[in-house]
Amino acid sequence: MTKLGDYDMASSFVANTVETETGLPPAQPQMRLIRLPEVIARVGIKRSSIYQRMAEGRFPKGRAIGPKSTVWVESEIDAWISSVIGSEN
Secondary structure, eight states, rough: EEETTTHHHHHHHHHHHHHHHHOOOSSSSSOOOHHHHHHHHOOOOOHHHHHHHHHHTTTOOOOOEETTOOOEEHHHHHHHHHHHHHHHO
């Protein structure tokens, strides 16, 4: 293993290899988009309440990926769930 200052060339090679094979940098968390049925199952709120809270700014906004297709960013839903749990304490 060769070190140049604080730069580890062996680790850099491995990191670049992983990035090439997967197409994603290794340090980035994987992002996932989820559809309405999964959002409903995870938060325990029905469709109409989700859309009402979105309009009021109290729930993460969905993203349109087509004329009749909406998705939510999983990490935003997770953060919302955590904030609800945190506000109860």
